[in-house]
Amino acid sequence: MAIDKRVASAAEALDGIEDGATVLISGFGGAGFPNIMIRALRDRDLKGLTLVVNSATHPFSYTHELIEAGQVQKVICSAARGRGKEPSPFEKLWMDGKIELECLPQGTFAERIRAGGAGIPAFYTPVGFGTDLAAGKEVRRFGDVDCVLETAITGDLALIRGDVADRYGNVIFRHAQANFGPAMATAARITVAEVRETQAEPIAPERVQLSGVYVNRAVAVGDAR
Amino acid sequence: MKPLTRNQMAWRAAQDVEDGTVVNLGIGIPVLVSDYLPEGRDVFFQSENGVIGVGPAATPEQEDPDLVDAGSRRITLRPGATIVDSVASFAMIRGGHIDVTILGAFEVASNGDLANWDMRIPNKGPLVGGAMDLAVGAKAVRVIMEHNTRKGEPRLLDACRLPVTALECVKRIYTDIAVIDVEATGFVVREIVEGLSPDELRARTEAELSIPQDVGVLRAPDLG
Numbered sequence: 001m002a003i004d005k006r007v008a009s010a011a012e013a014l015d016g017i018e019d020g021a022t023v024l025i026s027g028f029g030g031a032g033f034p035n036i037m038i039r040a041l042r043d044r045d046l047k048g049l050t051l052v053v054n055s056a057t058h059p060f061s062y063t064h065e066l067i068e069a070g071q072v073q074k075v076i077c078s079a080a081r082g083r084g085k086e087p088s089p090f091e092k093l094w095m096d097g098k099i100e101l102e103c104l105p106q107g108t109f110a111e112r113i114r115a116g117g118a119g120i121p122a123f124y125t126p127v128g129f130g131t132d133l134a135a136g137k138e139v140r141r142f143g144d145v146d147c148v149l150e151t152a153i154t155g156d157l158a159l160i161r162g163d164v165a166d167r168y169g170n171v172i173f174r175h176a177q178a179n180f181g182p183a184m185a186t187a188a189r190i191t192v193a194e195v196r197e198t199q200a201e202p203i204a205p206e207r208v209q210l211s212g213v214y215v216n217r218a219v220a221v222g223d224a225r
Numbered sequence: 226m227k228p229l230t231r232n233q234m235a236w237r238a239a240q241d242v243e244d245g246t247v248v249n250l251g252i253g254i255p256v257l258v259s260d261y262l263p264e265g266r267d268v269f270f271q272s273e274n275g276v277i278g279v280g281p282a283a284t285p286e287q288e289d290p291d292l293v294d295a296g297s298r299r300i301t302l303r304p305g306a307t308i309v310d311s312v313a314s315f316a317m318i319r320g321g322h323i324d325v326t327i328l329g330a331f332e333v334a335s336n337g338d339l340a341n342w343d344m345r346i347p348n349k350g351p352l353v354g355g356a357m358d359l360a361v362g363a364k365a366v367r368v369i370m371e372h373n374t375r376k377g378e379p380r381l382l383d384a385c386r387l388p389v390t391a392l393e394c395v396k397r398i399y400t401d402i403a404v405i406d407v408e409a410t411g412f413v414v415r416e417i418v419e420g421l422s423p424d425e426l427r428a429r430t431e432a433e434l435s436i437p438q439d440v441g442v443l444r445a446p447d448l449g
Contacts, residue, residue, distance in 0.1 A: 028274040028293070028311070029274055029293040029294070029295070029296070029297035030290050030291075030293050030297055030299075031274070031290065031291045031292070031293050032291070054311075056350070057350065058297075060297075078352075078353050078354050078355070079351075079352045079353070079354055080350030080351055080352065081349050081350045081351065081352035082349070082350070087348050087349070088350070090350060091348065091349060091350045094350055095348060101350070101351075103350075103351045103353055104353070105353055105355070105356070105357035105358050106273060106311070106315065106353070106354050106355040106358060107315030107318060107319050107355060107357075107358035107362070108357075108358070110311040110312045110314075110315050111312065111315065111316075111319075113312075114312045125319065126361050127319060127357050127358050127361045127362065127391075128357050128361075129361075129391075129392070130389060130391070130392045131357060131388065131389055131390065131391070132343070132388045133353065133357070174291045175289060175291040175292040175308060176274050176275055176276055176291055176292055176293055176308055177291050178275065178308070178309070178310040178311075179274050179275060179310060179311045180310070180311045180312075181310065182310045182312070183310065183311065183312045225290070
């Protein structure tokens with residue numbers, strides 16, 4: 001059967017995702033947040049999710065709605081501080097001990113996801129050595145460089161945002177939309193690409209930024225974000 | 226004695242940005258450095274979200290929500306700019322391909338230890354972002370910060386009291402009253418703001434300062 005990864009709705013794109021899933025969510029600074037898919041996930045009303053997301057508190061990402069709705073048990077991120085004086089939904093639950101947090105240097109966060117998608121179980125990096133974020137982690141010295149052992153991150157679902165996807169799941173991004181998306185797509189069992197538009201005709205091979213190999217479902221949402 | 230303003234501190238740091246380099250600027254005062262590059266220096270500013278060649282902030286007509294920097298500011302691109310994903314961006318940072326990073330800080334110790342990510346604010350979650358990656362991976366780490374806290378406490382310390390970002394990484398510090406290098410022997414003062422004596426500078430610093438006889442004068446133009 002001819003491959004066609006386009007699905008009709010955000011809800012359909014979440015078929016098979018269940019309680020306790022680990023969900024990777026792309027986006028940085030307002031670019032590349034798959035907000036339509038995040039809302040659809042919230043509406044699915046799952047429990048015990050683990051979110052792998054760079055920021056747990058960015059005001060432009062709807063990640064906080066999942067957190068506020070009590071659907072999230074753990075967050076792995078590099079940023080968990082709200083902007084205002086009032087605590088963010090994440091910070092409230094975190095202070096009450098109702099949500100678990102693993103805070104990582106952003107490059108370690110990205111590389112652990114890359115490792116997960118590339119079949120690398122763990123790697124050493126000097127980043128974080130001697131800091132609170134390396135507490136309890138195995139360390140080893142290479143030459144004169146002290147390093148921390150970091151393990152791969154994989155997940156059940158990756159939600160990413162792109163500009164255009166073709167029927168084969170090949171994706172192109174606008175400007176700084178890509179950020180964590182390409183790596184997250186490699187590290188999840190099911191990757192959903194939320195895009196402005198999908199097309200039946202293939203994207204020119206040299207323009208593809210994320211191979212359809214890593215994309216299971218593509219949803220067109222127009223300019224909504 | 227007139228301490229430097231935030232803009233003047235950024236101006237002073239900008240004078241040391243070498244031509245032809247790739248530079249990552251932290252949020253806060255450091256991002257202002259790009260406004261004060263001396264004429265004729267062709268520099269690529271890298272942003273951790275994957276933009277290499279950050280240009281001036283976008284005007285309302287230019288604003289594009291998909292084109293932002295590490296501080297979520299809407300930006301433009303300079304000629305020759307490229308955009309990569311986060312993995313490639315951090316490989317660039319961690320792999321030693323960034324010539325200089327200029328970061329804000331809370332504290333620096335005389336051995337170059339940096340504390341700039343966790344102020345231990347009650348009821349606020351942690352935010353590390355790319356700070357540890359930059360502090361470890363950039364070829365040179367420079368810091369812009371006020372010499373003292375708002376309460377007058379020193380920030381140039383024998384050892385950091387706040388949680389550290391990375392060990393023995395800072396090479397140069399620009400404060401509102403001095404420019405200080407971190408050498409194997411500790412802090413060495415290169416410039417002191419006009420009208421402040423070496424003893425007055427020492428009184429505002431916890432760590433020992435080496436102040437050469439020919440120490441320079443820290444001056445910056447009036448930037449309004």
